[in-house]
Amino acid sequence: MLAIPKFPEEFRKLCREELHTSHTSGILPGYVQANLLILPAEEAEDFRDLCFRNPVACPLLAHTVGDPNTLSNSAIIKEGTFDIRADFPKYNIYEKGSLVEQKLNCRDEWGAGYVGFLIGCSYSFERALSQAGLPPRNVVEKKNVAMFKTSKMLDPAGIFIECPYVVSMRPYKTQDLPKVREITREFRLTHGEPIDWGYDGAERLGIEDLQSPEYGDSITIADDEIPVFWACGVTPQLAVETVGHLINGPVIGHTPGHMLVCDIKDENICN
Amino acid sequence: MLAIPKFPEEFRKLCREELHTSHTSGILPGYVQANLLILPAEEAEDFRDLCFRNPVACPLLAHTVGDPNTLSNSAIIKEGTFDIRADFPKYNIYEKGSLVEQKLNCRDEWGAGYVGFLIGCSYSFERALSQAGLPPRNVVEKKNVAMFKTSKMLDPAGIFIECPYVVSMRPYKTQDLPKVREITREFRLTHGEPIDWGYDGAERLGIEDLQSPEYGDSITIADDEIPVFWACGVTPQLAVETVGHLINGPVIGHTPGHMLVCDIKDENICN
Numbered sequence: 362m363l364a365i366p367k368f369p370e371e372f373r374k375l376c377r378e379e380l381h382t383s384h385t386s387g388i389l390p391g392y393v394q395a396n397l398l399i400l401p402a403e404e405a406e407d408f409r410d411l412c413f414r415n416p417v418a419c420p421l422l423a424h425t426v427g428d429p430n431t432l433s434n435s436a437i438i439k440e441g442t443f444d445i446r447a448d449f450p451k452y453n454i455y456e457k458g459s460l461v462e463q464k465l466n467c468r469d470e471w472g473a474g475y476v477g478f479l480i481g482c483s484y485s486f487e488r489a490l491s492q493a494g495l496p497p498r499n500v501v502e503k504k505n506v507a508m509f510k511t512s513k514m515l516d517p518a519g520i521f522i523e524c525p526y527v528v529s530m531r532p533y534k535t536q537d538l539p540k541v542r543e544i545t546r547e548f549r550l551t552h553g554e555p556i557d558w559g560y561d562g563a564e565r566l567g568i569e570d571l572q573s574p575e576y577g578d579s580i581t582i583a584d585d586e587i588p589v590f591w592a593c594g595v596t597p598q599l600a601v602e603t604v605g606h607l608i609n610g611p612v613i614g615h616t617p618g619h620m621l622v623c624d625i626k627d628e629n630i631c632n
Numbered sequence: 633m634l635a636i637p638k639f640p641e642e643f644r645k646l647c648r649e650e651l652h653t654s655h656t657s658g659i660l661p662g663y664v665q666a667n668l669l670i671l672p673a674e675e676a677e678d679f680r681d682l683c684f685r686n687p688v689a690c691p692l693l694a695h696t697v698g699d700p701n702t703l704s705n706s707a708i709i710k711e712g713t714f715d716i717r718a719d720f721p722k723y724n725i726y727e728k729g730s731l732v733e734q735k736l737n738c739r740d741e742w743g744a745g746y747v748g749f750l751i752g753c754s755y756s757f758e759r760a761l762s763q764a765g766l767p768p769r770n771v772v773e774k775k776n777v778a779m780f781k782t783s784k785m786l787d788p789a790g791i792f793i794e795c796p797y798v799v800s801m802r803p804y805k806t807q808d809l810p811k812v813r814e815i816t817r818e819f820r821l822t823h824g825e826p827i828d829w830g831y832d833g834a835e836r837l838g839i840e841d842l843q844s845p846e847y848g849d850s851i852t853i854a855d856d857e858i859p860v861f862w863a864c865g866v867t868p869q870l871a872v873e874t875v876g877h878l879i880n881g882p883v884i885g886h887t888p889g890h891m892l893v894c895d896i897k898d899e900n901i902c903n
Contacts, residue, residue, distance in 0.1 A: 416684070518825065546789075546790070
């Protein structure tokens with residue numbers, strides 16, 4: 362097994378050279394990790410609008426501009442050190458909404474006019490919660506977070522209509538809620554504070570069974586705890602899946618857990 | 633009656649000198665008009681987050697920075713030509729969520745740390761719809777638009793929790809919907825495209841009786857038409873009203889219909 366380098370730039374190079382091909386959990390803690398979606402030109406325009414209209418569920422960190430090496434926000438990744446087609450450890454290739462292949466790069470799939478989107482994830486605020494003595498249950502139990510499809514719809518954009526919010530759920534004691542809201546609120550570029558909480562919140566979101574998440578693992582809620590719901594990065598993925606049959610040409614995402622390590626640090630995405 | 637000057641800057645001066653004190657409907661068409669909310673420092677921070685998280689329902693054009701004459705975005709209003717405390721024709725003064733007074737300026741109410749927010753409105757896209765041969769029914773019938781409180785909640789921010797979307801409704805023929813969506817979509821800084829449509833859309837939004845709007849006038853929907861719903865600028869006002877009892881010190885809004893005429897033109901808020 363290769364030693365993990367000290368800086369994101371070097372780690373991305375390892376991925377680009379296909380020397381690191383596994384997940385990125387625990388890699389270079391403190392640096393922001395990003396989700397990926399790459400879309401053909403026409404749908405990219407709609408997706409950019411979807412993110413613009415729904416920043417809590419679809420927190421866009423940056424998108425490529427013109428070529429696969431240039432980002433709209435160079436604070437996220439330093440210029441000249443990046444190839445969106447190869448710097449993730451592993452890619453999922455979709456055709457018409459279905460997963461067809463997993464690959465170590467997507468150079469062959471990247472077409473003219475393609476745009477890649479880097480989307481924030483909840484790792485950043487999970488670390489902040491842990492540091493404040495309020496570690497998420499899924500972190501403590503080394504499980505995947507519990508995720509639910511809701512009845513709350515994104516504000517539509519172009520072809521993206523009737524796309525539901527997906528939420529992640531972490532249980533907390535009622536008296537800790539203000540602190541939990543305050544800590545995660547600062548992470549405005551990656552979902553920010555919870556979008557709802559409590560059993561009445563679950564009802565508002567149309568979640569019927571808190572023990573049957575659509576994605577991730579089931580998490581126990583103790584008697585003195587309530588469920589707390591954050592918008593989740595699966596939302597934009599599901600949105601693209603929902604309209605997949607309308608998209609001509611391959612769509613590319615990262616393989617779950619195999620994320621991009623960015624140059625920006627957790628604390629710098631609090632704006 | 634005074635003649636209406638040719639440029640927004642001169643019109644704002646008339647308001648500032650308390651020479652124009654009536655509504656702004658039809659004034660300087662083509663220039664963007666803005667809604668107002670002025671809040672004490674503490675709640676202003678929460679409100680800024682609310683807008684950031686819900687740009688479709690709370691489209692923030694600009695906010696004051698430090699003093700009542702300086703805006704975060706000088707493209708909206710030229711520097712040195714603006715006083716947020718006097719450039720609207722008329723102000724509503726609220727205490728603990730209740731309207732207590734209407735005044736021609738709010739210099740006495742503006743306190744240390746106060747922040748003023750300029751919020752986009754739907755006049756801009758209504759003109760664009762009319763120009764495309766799809767005039768909104770309320771414009772044709774010279775009525776106020778029909779507005780409904782919905783069961784869709786804003787993503788919360790700080791004290792602003794359980795705040796519902798308010799939507800405006802305009803009926804259109806089903807075959808015109810794609811064009812209506814396309815035209816209004818461009819107005820990304822002022823609500824943009826519809827958030828839902830159709831009778832199933834009304835149901836999703838929890839609207840029970842389309843002939844009983846909470847605000848504005850009742851509008852007939854013909855048999856060959858469907859209701860089309862846009863997020864509405866009443867949303868942020870209602871949000872502030874909802875938490876009004878928690879706010880210490882006066883809150884200021886514009887008197888409905890008495891808006892600020894900005895320097896920026898309709899077509900320039902399409903980004």
